[in-house]
Amino acid sequence: MTANHINKSRILNAITGRLSLRKPQEQALKALAKAIEAAPDILSPTQDVPALLRTLSAEFPKLSDFERDFPSLCFALATGVGKTRLMGAFISYLHIAYGINNFFVLAPNLTIYNKLISDFTPNTPKYVFTGIAEFSAYPPEIITGDNYEERGRNLGLLSPVTINIFNIAKIVSEVRGGKAPKIKRLSEYLGDSYFSYLSELDDLVLLMDESHRYRASAGMRAINELQPRLGLELTATPFTESNKGPVQFENVIVDYPLACAMDDGFVKEPAVVTQRNFDPKQYSLEQLEQVKLEDGVRLHEATKLELFTYARQHSVKLVKPFMLVIARDTTHAAQLLELIESDEFFSGRYRGKAIQVDSSRSGADEEQMILRLLSVESVDEPTEIVIHVNMLKEGWDVTNLYTIVPLRAANARTLIEQSIGRGLRLPYGKRTGVDAVDRLNIVAHDRFQEIVNEANNPSNPLRMRQVILEKDYDEQPKDSVAVISKLEALVSGQSLQSATGYKYQIGSDKEREKPIFSGVAEKEAAMTALRVLQSYQNKPSVAPTSKALLNEEIQQQAYKAVSEHLSNKQQSLLEDEEKIDLHELITKTTQLVIDQTIDIPRIMVVPSGDVTYGYTPFLLDMGNLNLQPSNRDLIIRSLQTDEQVSLSSPMNHKYPRLEDYIVEHLVDYDDISYDEHAELIYDLAAQAVNYFRDAREYSEDELHNIFYGFGKRIADTIHAQMAEHYWEKASSYEVTVTAGFIPLKEAAYTTADKELHNVRTTIQDKSKIKKMLFGGFKRCLYDVQKFDSDTERTFALILEREAMKWFKPVSGQFQIFYKDGVNHREYQPDFVAELNDKVIMVEIKARGDLSDTVVLAKAETAKKWCNNASEYLGKHGGKPWLYWLIPHDEVLENRDLQGFVSAV
Structure with missing residues (x-):
């Protein structure tokens, strides 16, 4: 293996790592590297195109023709895999490994053209060169179809690499009088046309996005005239339509179809939806549309709550889903918009939240429509329903389309390929494992079986799930509630946030605790003090437990930070600050932290010395x-x-x-x-x-x-x-504590009940407990909790009576992981409670499950964590931790905590 080959391999691996390429993107980049290595003359100005085709055909079995006057290689990657990032990888590799400096990126329409400009511009959310060190100081110069006359005169001054981004219309369009397109006319700065300047470059590489759109004669002719050294085509549909059916591309070297993207979890899982035992013949066209629209909204609202809950539970960005309604024509679209925004449709909830997207708009209305459509991913933009006829083509790349309601007559294949393709992208870049977050719903009561049959067609890349909606007119609309810890609530004056905006009543006026802090300045000062104090969690050498926050030095640091924060605020806050006794405020906040905290250390156990492993x-x-x-x-x-x-x-x-x-x-x-x-x-x-x-x-x-x-x-x-049967042993294990006390994470609960039930209320229908929220707590570290069973509610009553403080942990609070077969899974105990002399971590299980291997694996891991926590806290005046595994039939309200004995 030559040193040059090793160097190219290192560059390839470095770009793959820096850009975090997915498997199909990495596969495509390696295919490009393989093609250049097999035929180095492919980048030479003196190419023998037929000879290159013979060489590369031997390397890539699907390649039989370049289909251009120059070598052109097609990378067929499914929608949602990330073709724009792959373009960035191609450009990075060709520049770093082979010194290519000139690139021409071609877009098929204005939407994709604008998107490409944004993604190739530094400091934008999806910048394609993030992590490429060679472009950090001098990013590539971007020349576009709008600024090439102005920027073309300064080529090469700002960066050695130039990327030209043009819409195909700029090249092939004719103007009145039979003149050539503007790009082909003489430029006084270049002494030639910009098109001629590009065609004379020795190292021009052409990248074609959605390349199936450039197969018309005018587009092919214009591209051939550019005479690039190499063409790189990207498309999700490597074929063109003809009277005889699809005509497959002959220059494909990488084929990663939608079926593979679905198997690998890079796109949503499409599902067709109907009602159980639904008979469309019983409905008129208008009634059928009404049913489909209403069921679509039911799904949309359920998905909205699931996304809200997921974002809160996992501390990730909030995703606002929207529903796409496909209308027959512009008149039908206008009628649907009027219906959706009426008081009769879900009590007027969607007034102002729907837009009509079609060719009937013009002038200011069209601009407003486009603006709202482009902003539909923003959680601050109100649109939740988009009605369209036939305007949403390639390039409208959104990740938050979750429900499609087709009301237009179309064959099943067209419906699947054209409509569903717009909604397959995942908002978090990968599947989450939460069904509602990973699924795209197509509401098709009248076309259900037809779509299922088409999806099961071996020639169709899609495989679709079936979702049956049950009629349940009596069930209340669901809601998702985010609950902050009681500590945060006491300082901020807020407790929970509802996804629907519903105002939950937390106790009666007499039961509710009065706000600790009042006034904007005092609350802001208290929140700043809280954040400063909580930052000491990551300094266990300074603050090993929450009680150490009373240390005079920490108090002084908090005072200084709060003073500086308020001094940078507006004058009104400064005036109010003069009335605040900051020393008293910080002391009060510190005591709140101590009173509302159970010291949970962050523990890492790392093997040290000789590590051996094997299998029993x-x-x-x-x-x-x-x-x-x-x-x-x-x-x-x-x-x-x-x-x-x-x-x-x-x-x-x-x-x-x-x-x-x-x-x-x-x-x-x-x-x-x-x-x-x-x-x-x-x-x-x-x-x-x-x-x-x-x-x-x-x-x-x-x-x-x-x-x-x-x-x-x-x-x-x-x-x-x-x-x-795997085992691992080390000569020793090193226990490291990276945080002395961890603030409680925000909890998120989905509920079908708009009432907060008092925890002391006896629930007659215990099957509904999982859908209910409970309040009325005195010693819980959250104002609101949710229980999986009445047994848990009963145990909470015992804790309310006997514990100093307690809570139900949420995902990620402890980061305790146990081994389940080949997987490592997170363990989330049922309860944690601080007693006078100890802290208990509690799991309640049915007696028949106590010997289950997974239950025992969780218990063993949790006990080790408790032992390590006890050892750490014992050195710093803290309480020991114990793990209790309790049979469910022993949880009775008349029991006291001291009477429980752990089953392990």
């Missing part, structure tokens, strides 16, 4: 594998006579021992060492062999056939079971 021997379970010998006979069919004969193909034994077919795949796993685990893996392989020998009376040739063909599948099964 076990009996293999092969019951789920039902493998048959493959038929290896060859079929020979004459193209002239249609006669068909078969040729028997005997099995050539690759290995003398059947076990070797499995072991060769097992040793490919990073966590299996042949030298250390040979005895175990051969034992497991022997168990697999004996299973198939005993299962049926296979001949030796048939057994070799099975293990040769399915060796990797058998190895995968064995490896998955090995993970359940």
